[in-house]
Amino acid sequence: MKEYDIAVIGGGPAGMMAAYAASQNSSDVVLLEKNSRLGRKLLITGGGRCNITNNKPIKKLLNSYSQKNFLKHSFYTFTNEDLFSFFNLEFCEEDDNRVFPKSGKSSDLLKVISDKLQDVDVIYNFEVESISQDFVINDKLKARKIIIATGGITYPQTGCGPEGYYLTSQPVTDIKYGLVPLITKKDLSSIAGVTLYDVVISYKKSRVRGNVLFSHVGLTGPGVINLSNEISESISYNLLENENADLNFEIAIDLIPELSREELREKFTKDFQLKGKTMLKNYLKLFLTNSFIDFFLDEIGLDSEIQLANVNKKAKNRLIENLKRFAFEITGFNKDLSKVTIGGVDLSNVSSKTLESTLIPGLYFAGEVLDLHGPTGGYNLKIAFSTGYLAGLSAGQK
Template identity: 40%
Template sequence: MKKYKIAIIGGGPAGMMAAISSAKELKKPKNVILIEKNEYLGKKLLLTGGGRCNITNLKPTKKFLEKLRKEDKIFLKHSLYALDNEKLLSIFEKKGLEFKEEENGRCFPITDDANSILLILKEYLSELNIDILLNNHVKNISKNKNNIFEINKNNENNKNNEINEINEVNNEDSKSRDNNDFIIETNKKTIYAEKVILATGGDSYPQTGSNGEGYNIAANLGHSISQIYPGAIPLKIEDAFLKKLAGISLENISVLYKTKNNQKITSKGNVLITHFGLSGPGILDISNYISKDYNFSKDKNSEKFSHEEIELEDICIYLDMLPNMTEEELNEKIIVDSQNNGKTMVKNYLKYYLRNRFIDFFLNKIGVSGNKTLSNLTKKDKNKIINNIKSFQIKIKSLPEKSAMISCGGANIDEINSKTMESKLKNCKNLFFAGELLESYGPTGGYNLQIAFSTGYLAGTSATK
């Protein structure tokens, strides 16, 4: 059985980039192997950005880091400078693919097709003579016959059989490999490698193969796993009248959520009203905190989330339709406009601040007649309008975990060297991590794909040293 310098487990963005960067550094053909359990690479990648692939965010790296959690700013700094968004895009531009910038720095291929990204990644893999194993589901990882690590701990009969099989392999091949080599057993074959990069993904979109198995691999190798909870989730609401406005996008607003420990979290971005509730960047980012509140309040298995619909109680969010204007400034403007345009009906005046289709719903909800003129608007009604433009309350009914786009939490970053992505654990030398398997995550808008590519790149280059 051939021995590889580096084996990468997981054929998503992080895994493919790790394979490409390591093979470029090694400059030796057939020294890197990429193992994927699906029938093709990049299955989840093709779903990103609604199939368009929001590959990165074009903010400078310093600004990019400011969008991350405090602990992730520190941990991801080295990888994001090692492969920043300019370097990432240049990899694809060298193959003729162009990109375009959309709102808030979101970057997409000019083709609006995620397959354009995948085809180029596969082209690099082919040019670099990287061995690829498809339909190979990793079952066991070990370093020697006395150190077996299993993904599936529940099936004891299989466990005993698999250990015996690996011991036999060890005896047969002990002369041809180093005792510190990794033994990776899939459902089809056994692979030897000096170093392993885990890039198995998180627990979102399990239908793509990203079903949380990587957490078990990491845990069985001795790594601790932080609480796993779903992120970037559309929210379901109770208000039937609001759902009738499906298709309306409230642009560039601010969303406020008060956590259970009374911390005020805000997220800025578009909010899309859907047939079931709310979505869009502003909602998806705030959902991380709602999800965290729910999941951390329950006694749950840290290595999986349920993918069920979670009913919520007394959970509300607040929309600020004019985040760049204070209540005082809005009050003064309405006073001036009432003096100059007193005959204007309220429902027509609000077109300066709200989407047309949203106005009737808004006025009905707060109990103000839209047929009143500005000059006849009472102070009480004026305050209702101002208060609700700046803080419109919406009750959240449920959290559909099956719709989560990312996983929050994962392999504990305190146990991983941020400058190399290698495990710090004594018994896990030559084990590297990349992508969504890590507990780090970012907001929507291209941040998470950039993190996957950057950590994959750093893990790949580091593993060659």
């Protein structure tokens, strides 16, 4: 039976980084990957461009996570500057501090990190089915320490699955969909592809400002995707027990967040008198995406070609109310497009300083298999790379 110092399970971003970091202090590291190649999920992130991280200052970056106290040591151990130095490629920073390789190719990143695994034994098509108490894996090889970096449960086509949660007796929280589009009761195929820019989306007391994109089956876009985390966390379900979350709720969009209802009322009163012959649909071009106006007016029962002078008080109130709160009934998550997993290995049983289990000495965790997640925009790959590095560094120390 082959014996290793350290075995890393999972060849995604966290697992590859963990294997690299471990190999800097140990000459006997193996990386076990169930697929025939490494980094399948890395290749499709950011639409194939790979939003590698978010370049906010580190304190502001940490404040973007509900688990910021746990992540602090990982982020300071392997900073964005360390990440850029590690890859040594040209990067560009886009809106909202999102960072991409200048080439626009995630494959460039995968090549760099793969090339740095020259001192690591990589075994492909190796699906870990069991780990004994003395760290024998599949009755085939043995390790002194093990790092589990099997990812979450979403994107099963890349090899992700629930296996990592069952390999040890480590407690696991409820597992849910994260960063997931929403399915609406209303058929939106007539406005599929239309984007609403810089609106406010609300669910109960939660509010997120961002863009909304209409799809054939519902709502997506950064604003909706980020709000979906809070929605998913507020609903009681567990993907390890049942795939179907019982959904029947409403979200609302403030289409003109920069103006209050009273400010809109004052503006409409003035404009409707001055521009009385203007058709309503043409006037609304001041506020709404042109391709959305007819749908909006049809939904609230107003004639798109009515002149402003003929809009009565009741219709004006209806217009204002829906501009400030345009509601959609939600019936499901578009689960096939869920970007991350909410939940995972319970953080209360893992050291934030080393990512070693406090229950099973020699067992470490990294990446999405942990109960860690962030918003869209490079935040989740940042978790993967920084926790992967810290887990590998800690396990590799003698």
